[in-house]
Structures are given as C-alpha cells and as structure tokens.
Amino acid sequence: MQENQQKIVLIGGPGTGKTTVLNALKDKGFCCFDEVSRAVTLKAQKDGIEQLFLTEPLLFSEMLLKGREEQFLNANKRKEQIVFFDRGIPDVHAYMNYFKTAYPDLYLEKSKAYKYTKIFHFSPWEEIHTTDNERYETFEESLTIDQFLIEAYSDLGYNIINVPFGAIEERTNFILNSLSCDL
Template sequence: MVAGMASKHVVLSGCSGGGKSTLLEELSHRGFPTVDEPGRRIVDEEQRGNGAALPWVDLAKFAERALRLAAEDRERMSGETGWVFFDRGLVDAAVALAFAGGDDVTDRLAPFDPYHRLVFMTPPWPEIYQTDDARRHDLGEAVAEYDRLITAYAALGYEAVVLPKFSVAERADFLLAALR
C-alpha cells in the first residue's frame, strides 16, 4: 500500500485522547461526510455483549474486527466524490494487529486501496487526555501507540501532518488548508 494522492478518503490518526473525535465532529458540522472510529464502535458493542473482543481482553481479536469494520467503512463511502474523513482506519487496525502478534502491516493492507497521502496525526496532549470506560490505557501506552502509528504511516508512504494544539475550529481550518 503506497499512499495515494487521488483518494479523497482522509484519515485522522494519532494519539488516543488527542482530539480526533472532536475534530471529526467539527468536520461533520461543516458538511463533510465522516466515519466514526471502528474501535470505539466495537468497544460499545462488546460492552453490551460478552466482551470477548475488547482490546484489554484480546487485542488481536479486537484488531481483526477493527480491520474488517474499517474495510466495510471504506466500501460504504466509496461512492462519495468529495472529502471523506475517517477517525482511524485500516492502517491503525493493521498496526494494532501487528502489535498483538498478528501479520505484517504491509501484508494485511495489500488488498486495500490507500487513503489520501496526507494523514493527520493528533499528537500526545496530556492536558486533554482522559481515560473512560472505552479508553482504559494510560497516557504512556497511548504515546507508544502514537509512535508505532507515525512509524507505520511513514513506512507505507504517507505524509504525516501533526495537528497543532489549537482550538477545534482552528484545527479544522488547518487540516482543510493542508488539503487545498
């Protein structure tokens, strides 16, 4: 998978608790199609069910489900002609799976079309980081995940654009300006 310029599918990735979901909500309010994070949707479903695929119970099972859900999201949004923003996606799921002892990231992503070459990364932001029922890992674990993601996106040919620690509206303006 080499990042593509032609794709209008743009990923927001980076550190857990760094403001991705809030930024996605802002982009949605501005009229852009958006796709919520696969991991959060899986955790919500698992917490209502038996919990077998929670990331703190079985990371590999969780990551496999996230990969399938991210692929379904891409397919579902394939008819959109303008920008579509994804809160995490295939690469994030493949990186989690590799971390859990699964397949190589490049091998797992081979069947899929790349996202837009720019990936927007939320950096670690201790001042806003919070745990909750769906995010149980501490900031140190979140930073380690961020480091794995930055490395993987670069190895796959993406250009990581680290979002500044601005207000949500300013972050959205920055992101949209970078895509012009």
C-alpha cells in the same frame, strides 16, 4: 464514486482530539466515518466482555479490520469529493505491533491495498487527554501508541501532516486549509 475523491485519515494516540475535530468537520457538512473501535468495544461490553482488545486482541483486531475496510468501500460509493476517517486500516496493525501480538500477513496486505490520500496526525496532548469507558489508555501509553502509529504509516510511504495544538476550530481550519491547496 467521485473521481479523485480525497480520503483523509486522522491518526494519533488515544485522547488527542481526533474525534472532536471529526465532529467539527461533520458540523461543517463533511462526510465523516467514525472510529470503529468504540462500537466494537461497546458491543463486547454488552456481551459481558469488559475489554475485548485485552482479552482477545486478535478477534478485536479482526473486527476492526473488517469495519475499517467496510468504511473505505462505503466511501468509494459516496459522491463527496472529500471523506474523513477517524483512524485508518493501518492503525490496526500498528496497535497489534504496540501490544506485541502476532497477526496474519492479511493486515499489512489490506493496509497496502487500500490507499488514503492524506494523513493528519494529532500528537498526544496531556492537557486534553482523558479516559472513558472505551478509552482506557493512560497518557504515557498514548505517547507510545502514537509512535507505533507514526511508524506504521511512515513504513507504508505516507507523508504525515502534524496538526498543531489549538482550539477545535483552529485545528479543523488547519486541516481544511491544508486540503484547499489540493482542490
């Protein structure tokens, strides 16, 4: 593990551009961990469950928590000084709060145990919001989910940095420029 490794999380409601910027960071050679929920959703669909989160939210969330914890631990084994994540562990309980689904204390305990360095927030942006096979939330739902995400990270004491709207390269450079001050 790189000493003082920066673990950077991209958060925001569905369809806000996080994954697109993460892919741009990958193209620049950065170590990036993809969103876990897409893989969980696709596997469930192959098993005949169209929307696992809607039919079994706790099972879905357990799978997400496990996947995000594995990503965090895998990042610890990496030599890179900066590691990016498309969503973090606190996203899991934020979504559970959004859906008013009870969950074990373990979710919050894991969010407190695994600490990230910086949180970059992507606000809902109607112009770029789309739905697809794994992202079914409307723009209005994205707005509400976004508030639950902000609350979850704020309650854990994180300083949230808002990424301005703009072209992919502008958003990517904003993040990198924000980090260069710390290097």
